[in-house]
Amino acid sequence: MPRLDHLPGRAFRQKNTEWLYFSGTAYLGIPHVPAFRDALADGFDRYGTNFGGSRHSNLQLAIFAEAEKKLAEWVGTESCLTVSSGSLAGQLLMRFLRQQGPCQLAPNVHPALWPDADANPAHISMTDWVERTRQMLPPVEGGPIQLFCSSVDPLLGTHVSFDWLHDLPASRPYQIVIDDSHGLGLLGPTGAGLLSTLPKFDHIEYVVVGSLGKALGLPGGAIFGPDHLLEHLRISPFFIGASPIVPAYLYAWLHVREAVQQQRHTLLRNIRWLEEHWPEEIPVQHQPDYPVFHLPEGGYAQHLEGHHILISAFPYPGPNDPIVERVVVNALHLKGDLEELVAKMMNAE
Numbered sequence: 080m081p082r083l084d085h086l087p088g089r090a091f092r093q094k095n096t097e098w099l100y101f102s103g104t105a106y107l108g109i110p111h112v113p114a115f116r117d118a119l120a121d122g123f124d125r126y127g128t129n130f131g132g133s134r135h136s137n138l139q140l141a142i143f144a145e146a147e148k149k150l151a152e153w154v155g156t157e158s159c160l161t162v163s164s165g166s167l168a169g170q171l172l173m174r175f176l177r178q179q180g181p182c183q184l185a186p187n188v189h190p191a192l193w194p195d196a197d198a199n200p201a202h203i204s205m206t207d208w209v210e211r212t213r214q215m216l217p218p219v220e221g222g223p224i225q226l227f228c229s230s231v232d233p234l235l236g237t238h239v240s241f242d243w244l245h246d247l248p249a250s251r252p253y254q255i256v257i258d259d260s261h262g263l264g265l266l267g268p269t270g271a272g273l274l275s276t277l278p279k280f281d282h283i284e285y286v287v288v289g290s291l292g293k294a295l296g297l298p299g300g301a302i303f304g305p306d307h308l309l310e311h312l313r314i315s316p317f318f319i320g321a322s323p324i325v326p327a328y329l330y331a332w333l334h335v336r337e338a339v340q341q342q343r344h345t346l347l348r349n350i351r352w353l354e355e356h357w358p359e360e361i362p363v364q365h366q367p368d369y370p371v372f373h374l375p376e377g378g379y380a381q382h383l384e385g386h387h388i389l390i391s392a393f394p395y396p397g398p399n400d401p402i403v404e405r406v407v408v409n410a411l412h413l414k415g416d417l418e419e420l421v422a423k424m425m426n427a428e
Contacts, residue, residue: 086257089411091389092124099416101392101406104233106370107342108263108411110298114338115313117332121358122327130326143304146329149336151303153271154287158309160302161324165260165290166191168300171317172256172288174391175308183212185228185239189258190290192227207241215276223252230262230273234395234403235364235428236371238266249282256286264294270343275305293325295339297332299324344372353408353417360424373405378417380404382427388420 081093087100088111090266090414110116130140136186143161151159162168176182177194177377185208203211212226247253260270267275274287286304291297302309312318332339339419350370357372358364380392380402391405 082292085386087209089169089409089413091415096387098387098389099419100389101408101412101420102389103407103409104293105296106294106407107296107346108409109286109294109339109342111411112335112338112342114335115296118331118334119214119327121334125330128222128325128327129322131322133319133321134313136199141331142326142329143323145303147331149333150301153269154303155271155274156285156287156303156411157306158304160309160312160318160320161291161329162300162302163322163324164298165189165288165292165300167321168288168290168302169258170314171312172286172302173227174317175312175315176254176256180224182221182225182227183215185226187229187230188233188362189225189260192258197333200422205239211346213243213246223254225254225256227256228258230257230259230266231369233371234405235373236366236369236405237364238366238369239271244283246279247280247283249280251268252282253286254284254286256288257298258289259287260289260293263289263291264339264343268296272428282368285288294343295332297324297328299328346408349408349410349412349417352414353421356421361424361427371407371409374404374406377402377404377428379424382421383423386423388423 081091081098083091083093085091087103088108090097090099102296104133111162126140126142134143147159147161150161150174158422162171169189173192173194182194186205197300218318223230229239244255257273259274263272264270264272266273272287274285277285286302286308288302290298291299291301344386353372354365354367362374362376363372383390390403394400395403
């Protein structure tokens, strides 16, 4: 296992040898984009390296409201609330919603949305969970029912189907809470995440939660949803007592949104090249235009390491489970990197 003294991008150096890097979650390569780093430096000059005060103190930084307004417009919700991590965003939301009505956790929901440490979601297929949940729903009117789902299974690189939303009975309201950590910056026509692709119903209200630290490269989390919900969260002691996201990063995001879109276009070009040139003899599980290529048969990671190529390979969900192998493409990869990967995979025995 390499231990580095620098951040990997398309590659990294280990003992004076360059390795190609096809792992991680920095899909857009934002930490290495010069425009982002320059804007971040400007943000640090303006706001310092951290702001540890409460968002409810008697001194307010305007950058929070400005960035949250733009983030909400981008994703397509009334409001946005940023916090210092995706896990905090999930727990802030869960702690409030669990008091409002019954919550159902879909398979593979991130622990950030669990009501407690032992609330492991059911280990069943999404199809079976939908059917079981539908049968459990009370047929009478009542308060909202919260259903917690993920937009993407990041390990397998598969998008979760939401066709079942059409079958939810309209006799009572629902809040569909979607962890879009691995969709923000990637999914939808503009990379604004899953929400723009979902159908609209009068009895369904969507809430999006997730980390901003994946594709967008921002060390924080966010909740996107209706005004009435986020106003409750803003006055929560769990929010008031927490330090916010480092404001310099929000400043940087506001000033490099065009560069972020350019990185997305570059990533899509890399993904589509690999889709077109993927070796026919190597089984793969892959969602079109998504940067994860899951290798269900495994056995490629060790071979590629012999050629100084590192892909994602670790046991999941526990340390004693089988190793999950994936090729993860990012926007920093060059065509030559992709060609080298394919050539060495085809030579694997």
